[in-house]
Amino acid sequence: MSTRQIGLIGTGRIGQVHVHNIHRYLNDHVVTHAYDPFVNDAWLAANNIVKADSVESLLKQDIDCVLICSPSGEHSKQIIAAAAHKKHIFCEKPVGLETDEIEQSLVAVEQAGVVLQVGFNRRFDPSFAKVKSDIKDKVGIPQIVRITSYDPACPPEEYVKGSGGMFFDMTIHDFDMARFLADSEVVEVFATGSCLINPDFKKYNDVDTAMVQLKFANGALGVIANSRQAVYGYDQRVEVFSNNACLKADNQTQSNIRSFTKDGISTPVLKNFFLERYKEAYINQFHAFFSAIENNKPVVVNGFDGLQAVNIAKAAKKSFESKSPVTVTG
Amino acid sequence: MSTRQIGLIGTGRIGQVHVHNIHRYLNDHVVTHAYDPFVNDAWLAANNIVKADSVESLLKQDIDCVLICSPSGEHSKQIIAAAAHKKHIFCEKPVGLETDEIEQSLVAVEQAGVVLQVGFNRRFDPSFAKVKSDIKDKVGIPQIVRITSYDPACPPEEYVKGSGGMFFDMTIHDFDMARFLADSEVVEVFATGSCLINPDFKKYNDVDTAMVQLKFANGALGVIANSRQAVYGYDQRVEVFSNNACLKADNQTQSNIRSFTKDGISTPVLKNFFLERYKEAYINQFHAFFSAIENNKPVVVNGFDGLQAVNIAKAAKKSFESKSPVTVTG
């Protein structure tokens, strides 16, 4: 496989995670340049990354692809800029915030003929990927798709304030997973939610507990349950059912030892959070990205997938506000 | 405990099951008389039960209580008749079909001072009962209640035709379970459904696959998933979550042996259907019924519980037809 020189836009937490994973686990490839208005020079130096002064200057470097890990509101225009420079693009979710901007960016990508992969890493989780690959043979056409997605700890109010709301911040991963597993588009959403953990979230018209019901184009039904806090760990499950079979990917505990005492039989709590739970998924998504570039093959999560997740999140928010089911446009 | 003489109204399948269980497992008590317009004399004889010519004549016998196992449309008037004769009443679900009739029957019961227990047997399933009893200490106030209820095999079209629809025929058990576990009233229902197994059910405006979302008075969220057919057995699960804990009652397999081969690790399918899965629940509900009579204590499933399940089923049907969330009256 050809070695890829990579530029990074945004050197916050997730950008640093990607650099770490690429350098350790995909070491044919290397992140050589980075731009961030608040970049940490020490971190750059420790990773042998050259600082760029702007997105434009970054895109003029000798790089094959860019990782867009900047704030969500900048994604669309950065995708357009990268496409203009014929760079392959890995863009964190959400692919953008506004439908029209996203659509423009997808046109730019199409015209430039570059690869665009969106960071819905969970599709690359070995368990969920195996569920997906077994569906056709075992389940046939899914009739019911159920997703459980609970975070281990409630975020601080400050985070919630700027998060865009639970449906955009948290459920968006689940919307993508629902489409991925159902293999049919979501046509209708009905979302309910409550503040049952932290009543202060109401100030931002946000919730900490939600249930989102989905109807797919083929008549299949779906539901996503969300909570901002499950004290027993990061609860991440999927279940795909038809009257012929059911496939379940259950949680992963911190170890597989069982303790038998007079009080009961116990196992450790679940893996704690996404960097631990989805460790392999974060690595695998880059194997897939570079492989798509190398072999000129379609990516597993393309720009349209990114757009649709945003459209569903918008419908969910509207449903929650209007207390009625909402048709997904797009 | 005093021996109870029991009269039976309706000698169909479920009536016969109750007689079998009472005679074998609660043998302080005995079913002595029965009325059914289509009664099977041989079955009566084999069980030492005397035939009555009418409900009225049955109620005049020397019996302490009656089991109402007749068609649903007759329940309310039979409850009223039994109350008039001061008989304690065990009534199969649904407690009635029309809200006003049900309410009249509950007034009659109240005035007569007799015991009325409704046949929501699942509350007496040892697993579900243990979940219920552990909620207060472990979960606190439930925030999310999820119920899975899939039958093992799709019923014939003829059955579906006269069933009253999936929400009344099948989900009604789950509506009761949801109230039981959430310990809060259902205030809003949003029901969707599809015919994905047998398209012929559409003729009756019925579905074979459904998802019903619930909102409880205290803000908690619920969801019920239903399918008329899960080929791997009778899939019956509940899960009660708060941010402090989660309790799950998982399915019961036909045995607990595991087979390890080159093709994987496998266990037998689930218990097949309700008489097998809820065997203990059917027995336990009569222990509870006779104990309530004996000790003059409240029953675990009273007439109001029976009424509320009907009200929720009505709301679900209306929601499905109107494609919008419906407030539960009552």
Next chain:
Amino acid sequence: MSTRQIGLIGTGRIGQVHVHNIHRYLNDHVVTHAYDPFVNDAWLAANNIVKADSVESLLKQDIDCVLICSPSGEHSKQIIAAAAHKKHIFCEKPVGLETDEIEQSLVAVEQAGVVLQVGFNRRFDPSFAKVKSDIKDKVGIPQIVRITSYDPACPPEEYVKGSGGMFFDMTIHDFDMARFLADSEVVEVFATGSCLINPDFKKYNDVDTAMVQLKFANGALGVIANSRQAVYGYDQRVEVFSNNACLKADNQTQSNIRSFTKDGISTPVLKNFFLERYKEAYINQFHAFFSAIENNKPVVVNGFDGLQAVNIAKAAKKSFESKSPVTVTG
């Protein structure tokens, strides 16, 4: 099936259990007469059983079969007496204490042409029976048979004193299970043991913790682990392995609910003891016994099975005392 009139010899705990099970679950059959030098008249009356003054007088009654639930030392001669009266015989384990006496009793049974079934009830446990029936198709010829058999609570010293030692009192069930599952005779035993729970058991040359290694005639290997106390419940497992497959019957917990908290994920402890754990086995063994009589078919546990378990127990005791492997005679 013909109704069987049954005589009972020995009205202690296990005899009473059998009467309860037969009257409740096999109600085509009835225990009509009983003999015990210390019989409880109230219990007899409550069960409609007529007292006999001696074994001889019991055997002269109008009965088809006898249940021998007397002290172990009397089994052989009572079997001979029952055979002389042409009664079918269910005999509790052990079938006798001395090899020559047992052999004489088996000759008597053979000559009388009556049915003799020995009370190794665990063969009738649904899980273990399913393992057995699946072995041929899945495992083929077993290569390793492993049995775990831990009691929930250590017996009092007084019980241990008169128990005949752990290998006769407790492991004898496992010796039978090992032969049953391996489908090959045990040819060599190596037994070790320690007093790790109650050092007072040393007074009686007994142990509370034991490990017994078995070699089967076909070269297969076996091992039985025993403890007088597992605080988490009655630990009863079998595992049958060949290089082609492995079958495991795991323990049964008191319920199948799981509790997820910050401290871990827990299930209830195991079923507490034999009357609970082997409830179905106790019933099923009588279905099988009466069916063998009715249909003139071989029993599942015959006199030779009873004899071999005793021979293995003797070899185990000798191995423990001599600290060397011992060949099983018989």
Next chain:
Amino acid sequence: MSTRQIGLIGTGRIGQVHVHNIHRYLNDHVVTHAYDPFVNDAWLAANNIVKADSVESLLKQDIDCVLICSPSGEHSKQIIAAAAHKKHIFCEKPVGLETDEIEQSLVAVEQAGVVLQVGFNRRFDPSFAKVKSDIKDKVGIPQIVRITSYDPACPPEEYVKGSGGMFFDMTIHDFDMARFLADSEVVEVFATGSCLINPDFKKYNDVDTAMVQLKFANGALGVIANSRQAVYGYDQRVEVFSNNACLKADNQTQSNIRSFTKDGISTPVLKNFFLERYKEAYINQFHAFFSAIENNKPVVVNGFDGLQAVNIAKAAKKSFESKSPVTVTG
């Protein structure tokens, strides 16, 4: 932590695995020089490793420690040579073949004041390490230690011929694990075995199926079950029991998805073999090794541990040949 320069003796499979792991996962440290009479130059070059012409010449390089991955018969003298050059030593199991040679090498290590860690990697498996660390609090003093260790596929006859026999080649890991978990020395071994998979192994007085019973100094009992082939994957379990509690580390399946069909409920087979199953253990043992050097702390697996495993294996072989229990010397 200081960067360590490392020399490698023996560039076969396991040596290459260690280099890969150190360079990828412990990248403060680097293997700089290697000796092997049959060294692969391309592999050296690809890993930036300089070839040494002999063990002596390797030991004269600027290295802090050596990894001994040569044939077992050379371990003792290479340990002595490395100690003479004051190099810290990681030595693959077995630490040597002959008791007296091993003892001499341990004296040399002691006198040189260098660190010696033996390659019993399983102690560093997260599950087994967690069992170990929980024993004191939960189990107290172990009374029964049981180990299952089945390989996924039978090795070819040629391998078996030169393997030193199953007890030295395969069970030696389990002997170490037994000592580790029991926290008491093995004082007596009784080993049985059969050729049930490949009868040709008898030519070498070897077996493919074995059961080894252990008695520990404190009276606790142990047993190890071995098979050269379990078609369902690499079966690696431990179970530590006292009458107060039991800790079990169960197998790891290839994924945690469950498939529910009419034929049953199935999960994938077990992880296939040691590089997959013990991936983390192989990495963790080097974290521990370098940490012990850095902090001048005792290693988790020292030379005495290496010696004792050999002594137990010798006793097991002798027991198998003499068909009697054998006292472990040492």
